[in-house]
Amino acid sequence: ACLQVDSRGSPLIDSFEIDVVPCIRINPGEKPFTAADRTPLHTDFVKSRLGQRNTEVRLLKAFFKAIGVYGAEIRVQGFSGYVSELLVIHYGSFTDTVKAMSRWSVKRVFIDMTGAYNERDAIRKFKSPVIIIDPVDPNRNAAASISRETLAMAIAAAKEFIKNPRIDFFLSNHARPKPLRVLPTVILRIPYPNGTSPDVVWGEVKRLMATLIKNLRELDFRIIRSMSWSDDKSIILLMLTLEQLELPPYELHKGPYVDSEAVENFVRKYVNDPSVIGPFIRGSRWYVIRSRKILNAIDAIKHIIPMVSLKNLKNSISRVEYITIKSLDDLTTLSPNERGVVEEFIYARPWWLT
Incomplete structure (x- = not known):
């Protein structure tokens, strides 16, 4: 392998960009200084318990990626690689994991391979929809990143896979039907802030979207559906489908x-x-x-945005573009990449639902 540095100063190995994350060596049971300090312990635990089941983990990760729930980062709020490994260790195989997932309750999932907690105490301490006690650090919920909506998606997709298993559940790209109709939709196209990490940006995107939804509802706009998307390079899209774009006077x-x-x-x-x-x-x-003081949805959004405390998105939000989608013809104004994202949002149905 050849270590290089690109024009931005990022390290490369054989043209592949890598992250260099420092950590402090700790022993099992010691309190980590940073989250990265646990990583070697996680690796040792997985190696000692996973055995020859690496392929089972790869299948589960591919399944999670295909249904859009893989990754602990804020934009996904899903299943991390480590959680995928823990699930295979706990249930035994990919198939057994998916079967178990299909029977999970959307209210709560509790897994403790350490025996350190009963379920009631764990729920009281961690307050998350999915609780998987970290075998390396029993004071940590390894699945804390998983949102209830992500859990619901995983359960529903697992049920569908058990009913109709197919290779598409392991592929990253899928043919997506075009929407046959549209409901009134507002899109905010926001320039991506340069030099800011995706997790920081997505924290502010989530806060902005939550504030928009809450205040639009208080102004009597009925939100049918919402979604945020970004390529994490140049553009952020906030999409809101409403019952109507104009309210009665x-x-x-x-x-x-x-x-x-x-x-x-x-x-x-x-x-x-x-x-x-x-x-x-x-x-x-x-x-x-x-x-009414405000009748139009875009006017309402412009009124709400200054209420949100934004640091990294502050300059970007001042250059926001507002796009109104009232018909299929309005989609032609979007770039091909953005159009695909918006069409998927408008179509709404998961690709795997048949």
């Missing part, structure tokens, strides 16, 4: 219960306001019908 505004101390202020605020209808009583509360 008026809203029903709920006031206090008639026996509440807040009634006087509510009635005084609106009783002489010529722009509202009411106040009136419906059921046991006061209401008014008033004009």
Whole structure:
């Protein structure tokens, strides 16, 4: 092997980019200084327990990659390579692992090969949908990265594989049908911030998307589906499908219960306001019908974005482009790569669902 350095200063071995991660040698049971310090211990444990089942692990990793749940990074929130190895060690083989996954509960998965915990104590301590006690460090949940949605996807795909096993479940590329119709969709195209690690960027992307969804709902926009995507190089896409892009000009505004101390202020605020209808009583509360301040979804998003504290995306978000998708023809304005991503989002159905 030939060690080289590229123009950015990144180390290469035979043209393959590598990461150099320092760690401190520790013994089993010692507290690590960094997460990387556990890696040699993980390697030793896997070698001592996996035996000749490397192919079983490769199959499981390929399966996870094919259904889009492989990787502990923030953008995926899925199954790490180490967790894949632990699952094969625990269940015995790829087939037995997938069979077990098909029977998992989406509420909770608990695996402890150390015998250090009962399930109730583990749930109280780790508070994650998937808890796999790290055999090297019983104070750590090796599966802490896995989100509930990722768990649900893994369970559903495992059920489908058991019902209809096929080679596609081990391939990274799949033919994806084109959507036959579209629902109103807003896309935010954001330039990727140079020199920032994907995990840092994705932390802010997730926070931005969560804030958009929460505040759009508070403004009465109904979010049907959302997804974030990035090539981690040049572009970030935030996609939101809504029930409608324009709201009616008026809203029903709920006031206090008639026996509440807040009634006087509510009635005084609106009783002489010529722009509202009411106040009136419906059921046991006061209401008014008033004009909305924001009617358009993109206007709402522009109003919400400044509420989010963004450090690495701050400059990028100032150059955001807004794209509205109302028909299939609107997809033609996108680049081929972006169009494929958006079409997959709009089609919505997992490729493996038949």
